[in-house]
Amino acid sequence: MKRVLLFVALLPLAAYADDLRPLHAAPPAFQAECGSCHVAFPPQLMIADDWRRVMSSLDKHYGDNAGLDEKTRQTLEDFHVRHAGGRKVGAGRTAQAGEPPRLTQTDWFQREHRKVSRTDWTHEKVKTPANCAACHTKAAEGSYREREIVMPDGRRWKD
Amino acid sequence: MKSAIVILAGLCAATVQAATPADLLTGYHTAAAQQTAGFQPSAQRGAAFHTRNFGVSAKLASCASCHTDNPAQAGRHVVTDKPIKPLAPAANAERLTDPAKVEKWFKRNCTEVVGRECSAAEKADYIAYVTGGR
Structure with missing residues (x-):
């Protein structure tokens, strides 16, 4: 029983491993x-x-x-x-x-964001780290997929 | 003053029903005229208000700080850089159609930029300005 409980408790963690998905129920x-x-x-x-x-x-x-x-x-x-x-x-x-x-x-x-350079963070188009849409081109729609990233200087993100 | 409040409350209650920019102007015009007899909205005063540096907030010095000098142009929030659609209904048909939304943003932005809530007269002038002086 204890094991089952532990498993259930860990479920949310597993779900979180996915990408951030837009919330349609908002x-x-x-x-x-x-x-x-x-x-x-x-x-x-x-x-x-x-x-x-x-x-x-x-x-x-x-x-x-x-x-x-x-x-x-x-x-x-x-x-x-x-x-x-x-x-x-x-x-x-x-x-x-x-x-x-x-x-x-x-x-x-x-x-x-550990691989994002200082130059990118301080780019004039960024202004604040909270400006998700500066690189995450679909942030306004709640989508943060890696392939949607365009860095402030126009280059595609390569991990 | 009481009837001004009634009119404004009426404006706020009308959220479900769409309003036109002209309705909003009439509402504020009437409210302002009850405070100051003979008040007429002035697009020119509204324009001066739009670019005035109120000296309250360093970053948000004037309306134009985020909304640019031209209400027909899109702006950007100076802190977050979020795009802001044009204020002028001519360039953004959604603008000035929801009285509750208009009141909400006047309240927030006036408090922040002007340092107090705006008067009905100031709002009437401002709407006269962004709607193109009509």
Whole structure:
């Protein structure tokens, strides 16, 4: 029995090994509210606790006031928590993600981007590591496949 | 003042129904005229407002910081670099058709750039400006 439980507990980790897939079940407010000033970041990129912290301080959202009415806020918080990433992105690494939590500071994000050069990060078209769409050409649609990557200088990504 | 609130509340409640930019202008015009008798929206004042440096936010100094000097042009968020569709309904038919959305962005952007919420008169001027002075 114990073994079965362990197996079930590990299932979400296995699922996470896939690419980030766009979330078709997203409430309409997800694109409208989370995707108006920046790309609507996939909820899988941070753990539930980090999303709760982000969603409980929207009036002070990384220097901007992104306050929402309570109903919309709760809908979006629930959505993020439901689809939040598992241990692979950040459990136990919350401290490193800083306060407020930044998905660009999780070990997972850093590892995935370890081969990106400083020149690319500081390219004038990039501006911030949170500008996913600078290289992930379909980020706005929630798609982050490797073959869709075009680096800021126009070259294709080769791993 | 009370009727101004009623009109604005009416504007906000009308989310399901599509509005036209002209409806929005009329709403703010009426609200502003109730605060200042004889108020007339001015595209020229709206244009000056659009490029004014309010000195509140270093990065988001003016509306034009993200929306460019020309409302018919697409802009970019100066912090995140996200593309922003043109403000002018002539260049972006979606613009100024959802009163709740318009109120939401006036509230956010005015607080951020101007340092306070904008008045009905300022909003009327601004809409007169981005709709091309009509």
